[in-house]
Amino acid sequence: xxxxxxxxxxxxxxxxxxxxxxxxxxxxxxxxxxxxxxxxxxxxxxxxxxxxxxxxxxxxxxxxxxxxxxxxxxxxxxxxxxxxxxxxxxxxxxxxxxxxxxxxxxxxxxxxxxxxxxxxxxxxxxxxxxxxxxxxxxxxxxxxxxxxxxxx
Numbered sequence: 001x002x003x004x005x006x007x008x009x010x011x012x013x014x015x016x017x018x019x020x021x022x023x024x025x026x027x028x029x030x031x032x033x034x035x036x037x038x039x040x041x042x043x044x045x046x047x048x049x050x051x052x053x054x055x056x057x058x059x060x061x062x063x064x065x066x067x068x069x070x071x072x073x074x075x076x077x078x079x080x081x082x083x084x085x086x087x088x089x090x091x092x093x094x095x096x097x098x099x100x101x102x103x104x105x106x107x108x109x110x111x112x113x114x115x116x117x118x119x120x121x122x123x124x125x126x127x128x129x130x131x132x133x134x135x136x137x138x139x140x141x142x143x144x145x146x147x148x149x150x151x152x
Contacts, residue, residue: 006049013047106130121147 105114
């Protein structure tokens with residue numbers, strides 16, 4: 001805005017100087033009646049315009065970046081635990097029946113019972129293989145629209 005004010009001052013001073021020269025020129029030409037115009041030039045007043053601008057800038061530090069530390073931890077989901085127990089009955093020395101293998105089931109229901117073929121499977125048992133109480137192998141497979149234990 002300092003330049004706008006100095007420019008306005010220059011125009012105003014120039015206008016005043018022209019007006020003064022015009023007034024001086026008219027008054028001199030009106031005094032002499034000889035018809036010859038006498039022109040005299042008087043030096044115009046010198047105008048000096050000094051503009052001083054002072055700018056101060058206060059440096060404020062930029063905000064520091066925020067450091068976010070993200071820790072990732074691998075979560076391991078345990079799969080079904082498969083435990084197979086086989087109990088063998090010993091034969092007596094009398095030569096009666098031979099040894100008979102009796103298997104116990106490795107996957108049990110929530111009630112603690114062995115599954116049988118045809119029963120529904122839990123979601124966690126899909127695709128698993130176990131044995132029935134009698135030792136027959138069964139597998140949890142998709143049968144139609146439901147997962148059931150079937151003989152494998």
